[in-house]
Amino acid sequence: MTTRKPLIAGNWKMNLNHLEAIALVQKLAFGLSDKDFDKVEVAVLPPFTDLRSVQTLVDGDKLRIVYGAQDLSEHDAGAYTGEVSGAMLAKLGCTYVTIGHSERRQYHGEDDDVVNAKVQAAYRHSLTPILCVGEGLPVRQEGGHIAHSLGQLDGALRKITAEQAKSIVVAYEPVWAIGTGEVATPEDAQEVCGALRVRLAELYDSEVASAVRILYGGSVKSGNIAGIMAQPDVDGALVGGASIDAGEYTKICRFSDMPG
Numbered sequence: 001m002t003t004r005k006p007l008i009a010g011n012w013k014m015n016l017n018h019l020e021a022i023a024l025v026q027k028l029a030f031g032l033s034d035k036d037f038d039k040v041e042v043a044v045l046p047p048f049t050d051l052r053s054v055q056t057l058v059d060g061d062k063l064r065i066v067y068g069a070q071d072l073s074e075h076d077a078g079a080y081t082g083e084v085s086g087a088m089l090a091k092l093g094c095t096y097v098t099i100g101h102s103e104r105r106q107y108h109g110e111d112d113d114v115v116n117a118k119v120q121a122a123y124r125h126s127l128t129p130i131l132c133v134g135e136g137l138p139v140r141q142e143g144g145h146i147a148h149s150l151g152q153l154d155g156a157l158r159k160i161t162a163e164q165a166k167s168i169v170v171a172y173e174p175v176w177a178i179g180t181g182e183v184a185t186p187e188d189a190q191e192v193c194g195a196l197r198v199r200l201a202e203l204y205d206s207e208v209a210s211a212v213r214i215l216y217g218g219s220v221k222s223g224n225i226a227g228i229m230a231q232p233d234v235d236g237a238l239v240g241g242a243s244i245d246a247g248e249y250t251k252i253c254r255f256s257d258m259p260g
């Protein structure tokens with residue numbers, strides 16, 4: 001049984017403008033009680049353009065929802081048109097930043113070196129990375145899923161100290177289960193999340209390995225969250241599509257009330 005506080009993080013991807021963002025966060029805050037927030041950390045990861053509105057709402061109403069961004073630049077400032085820096089995100093009160101999401105790796109060519117540079121940039125600005133790893137279907141079919149995910153973890157953590165690594169969040173997101181309705185079984189999720197934790201102990205020590213929260217992501221819904229959360233090395237979920245539906249996301253955050 002883990003003593004790590006579970007984290008449910010909603011990756012909104014490229015959905016919801018700032019007005020829709022306010023409406024969704026208000027609904028989540030209304031649907032979740034202090035008791036829920038005692039049991040689980042609830043995060044939202046809206047598009048950049050929504051962050052200022054979410055910050056104003058969270059600060060103004062003293063909400064217990066935390067928030068973060070879906071990406072950041074590996075650079076801190078300068079002539080990088082279209083990029084957003086870690087310093088800017090920190091100023092907006094972000095706690096988290098997603099790094100290395102498979103959609104960034106696939107559509108924007110982000111390799112392990114870029115991911116590693118972004119992890120370092122996040123730590124320079126006291127942001128907590130949610131580092132995404134996970135294999136595509138061909139790799140899974142060849143049985144290379146564990147080696148693939150561990151390789152991405154190794155690559156992302158180069159030059160990261162044990163002190164820094166202790167706070168990282170790792171999300172195992174098998175690409176074949178993202179947005180497809182094809183969810184990994186709880187045993188599939190545990191197999192890779194457990195292997196990631198062993199690798200953290202090898203890269204650092206058992207203190208780091210037992211501190212790091214490891215999430216599962218890929219077609220998480222209220223109907224499958226309880227089984228996934230019952231696994232010993234799964235400390236939460238990174239939720240895509242279901243996180244922009246207030247009712248469904250609220251149910252996911254209350255996973256301990258859902259049937260397994």
Ligand SMILES: O=C(CO)COP(=O)(O)O
Pocket residue numbers: 011101173177178179180181217218219220238239240241242
């Ligand atoms: O990519 C994901 C979260 O980052 C998962 O997306 P879905 O929950 O829509 O499958």
